[in-house]
Amino acid sequence: MMNENIQQEIQSLREQLNQHNHQYYVLNQPSISDYAYDQMMHTLIKLEKEHPEYMDTNSPSLRVGSDISNDFQQITHKYPMLSLGNTYNEGEIADFHQRVSKAIGGNIEYVCELKYDGTAIGLTYENGQLTHAVTRGDGEKGDDVTANVKTIKSIPLQLKGDYPAHFEIRGEIFIPNAEFQKINELRDIEGEAPFANARNAAAGSLKMKKSSDVARRGLDCYLYYMIGEQLPTTIHSHNLEKARTWGFKIPEHYKICHSLEEINEFIAHWNKERHQLPFEIDGIVIKVNDINLQNELGYTAKSPRWAISYKFQAEEACTQLLSVDYQVGRSGKITPVANLEPVQLAGTTVKRASLHNADIIQQLDLHESDMVYVEKGGEIIPKITGVDESARPPLSSKIHFITKCPECGTMLIRPEGEAAHFCPNDKTCPPQLKGKIEHFVSRKALNIDSFGEQVVDLLFEKGLVREVSDIYQLSYDQLNGLSRISSDDPQKKTFSFQEKSTQNLLNGIAKSKEVPFPNVLFGLGIKHVGATVAKTLTKKFHTIDRLANATLEELTEVDDIGPKVAQSVITYFANSENRAMITRLKDAGLQLQGEAQNENLGKFTGLSFVVSGTFTQFSRDELKNKIEQHGGKNLSGVSAKTSYLVAGEKTGPAKLAKAQKLGVKIISESDFIDLLEN
Incomplete structure (x- = not known):
């Protein structure tokens, strides 16, 4: 019976870890903290070592999680792109040092670097030019995101100086805090859910379909490791400084350390000072500096033996719960939000924290006036992680999720399979109606200038706009002079239409009639x-x-x-x-x-194309647009359904080989132009 329980526990851990891998690497939507994930993985590895009879070749302990997307061509890494082993305490750093010392002996020089909270990238340069940018993927192969990476201005496309003919440099793509705040403000305006953290935003940005959209995300990149057969030196830090002279953005904040004491001092310093940085970090990376010693130490199946990652614990504070509000979204979704006694956390004052849904409130066993633990860590949106039950006031009432909409009083529903409750009254519930209007006028929709949230509130309050078609009935006389009075001060106007703002809004509405x-x-x-x-x-x-x-x-x-x-x-x-x-x-x-003729009358109707490589007369995006304009279909990969592979310079060899194997016709840029014009 005992063995059966252990086998069930192992299987349960594998299933949970596989699900979390999918959430993190595929969906870019992590559902647990890094610390909780690592503890779960440590438990699984320990049980598998103690009970080898239950080993499974598909166990998540034997592989690196995958972030591969089907939307991008996959490229095999010349050098496997493995993840680092994680630790959360100084004792495990000491164990790492002891293992390294035992293996290679003597005085060891380490490089301590910041661990950037973004998404890993490998950049390949040939003769000084960027040829490929590939995500980590499953460690063996990743997604080719070269076109998107080329929009990141801190990544050089052409090097200068005495660089090797061929090498790869690896680093982290991230979003600076200021840019991240702008992105979330824009998403809020457009009625989209904000990104929980900058890491998710960076990973999602890098996988966007259009490189022009990527360019607007303000991505940045630090490069921190060079790999190749003709490196300038055998010392890692020297190679970084050499790479800096070639035009790479190399981190300033790293330190050469010769002892555990120096390593721990570096960790303690940045654990305190990290909130002063203009970007997010979640730990420190410690590497053996000598590349010859790195090669001597080698690798395990999933990580190098010559490096380790120390991860900062997520910051936590304890404060009092004052009340719980319930927000109604555009779709009617009800989100509970905790109002807190203001508390300092991760460099900011936290007054509110999301409670997500009814299940979370029940799991926390939340009561009125509870002392609650709030965690931020890498998360921009604070969350309540626990309750100090010993500090609970006597006779404190349990908090129950509401049953009626706080705005319109309609009974809430919880659709089968959903975690959230919804207000089904999408016809008269004010936040839903205003949310639909805000969405309609947002940048990705009708993009009506001067039609922000304040304007929506004012026009809704005055009864001029109750649904989106009302926007096109607005007149100059209705708008000019219209104002909203502050609820706190009747003498103060929070917004007022003057002659210019009135005309700007009407011009924006008129222009929206041209939106496709x-x-x-x-x-x-x-x-x-x-x-x-x-x-x-x-x-x-x-x-x-x-x-x-x-x-x-x-x-x-x-x-x-x-x-x-x-x-x-x-x-x-x-x-x-x-x-x-x-x-x-x-x-x-x-x-x-x-345009109905695009599909029905175009000369490429019924044909599908794969465009690969670089071209002289068109960019890849321009070629794809030509194909769509003439009724054709663009595919991301070659298959039996592909009509043509349009092959430019540096077309992926895997695509060429597959096209030849399947008998897909391979054409050049000039062949494509002939098809287009004849």
Whole structure:
């Protein structure tokens, strides 16, 4: 029985770790802290060592988690890109030092570096030019994100000086704190959920489909390790300084250490000072400085023996819970938020923390006036992680999740399989109505200048705009002089329309009538229809009427449209009020149809293309746009369904080989131009 329990525990740990790997590396949505993950992994490794009879070749303890996306070509790393072993205390640093000393003896020189909280990247340079930028992936192969990386201005495309003919340099792509704050402010304006931390934002940015979108994210990069067969020296830190002269952004904050005492001093210094940096770090990396000694120490199956990562514990504070508010989102989702006695945490004053959903409140066993533990760590949005039950006031009442909407009083629902509760009253619930308007006027939708949150609040309060079609009925006389009075001070106006601001808003509204159909469809706020899905649907159905009358079968036949999206579209257009609103938008002159000839009449109709390599007359994005404009379809990888591989210089050898194997026709840039013009 005991062995059965151990086997079940091992299996349970594997399943949990596999799920967390998927959340972290594939979805970029970690659901537990790094510390909790590492403790779970340590437990699994210990149990597997004690019970080898239960070993499994697919155990997560034997592999590095994967972040590979199907949207990018995969490239095999010439040198495996392994992860570092993690530690959280000085004792384990001492153990690492002892292992290194025992293996190689003598005085050891270490390099202590900051551990940047971003996403790892490997950059390959040939003859001084950047040829490939590849994510860590599963350690053996990663995604080719070269086009996106080239938008990062701190990464040189052409080196200067006496660089080797061929080498790879590795580092971390991250988002500086100021840029991260701008991104989340913009996402909030556009009705999108803010990124929880800068690491998620960096990883998500690097995988965006359009490099032009990546360029707007303000990514940065520090490079911290060089690898190759013709390196300048055999000393790691010397190579970094040499790379700095070639044009690389090499970290300033590293230190050569010769003892455990010096290492621990460096860790203690940055554990205290990290919040003064303009970017996030989550620990310190300690490396043996001599590359010959690194090679002598070698590697385990998943990490180098010559380096280790010390991770800072997430910062935690204890403060009093004052109350719990419930926010209503555009979709009707109810989010509980704890109001706290202000407390200093990770360099900022924390007054509020998310409680996420009813299950979290129940798991915490939260009571009124509880003393709660708040954690921030790498997380920008604070969260409550526990309760000091010993400090609970006598007769304190248990906090129960609300049953009715705090804004409109409607009974809440919790759809099957959902963690969140929702207000189903999407017709009169004020936050939902205002949220839909804010989404409609946002940058990715109708992009109406001067139509911010304050304007939405004012127009909604005055009864001038209750749904999006009302925007196109606004007049100069209605707007000019309109103002909102402060609830705290009746003599003070929080916002007022003057002559210029009135005209600016009306000009923005008029200009929005030229916004293309995909943006308008996205702006309608149909559940599960994001900007990419909207573009896919408009390309297939061309008009709002054809989309509104599409069947479930017709919708699911479209690439990338699953049953959930299809059913959501059908439900939206089945509502008579939604159809009436769309009629009003038509009458106002909005673009509710696209170019039908793109797919039906284009010379590339029915053909699919893979574009790879570099070209002289067009960029890759320009070639892809030409293909779509003439009814063709772009594929990310070669398959039996591919009609043509458009091959430029430095086309991936794997794509060429696969095209030849499958009999896919390989054409040059000039061949493509001939197809286009003849």
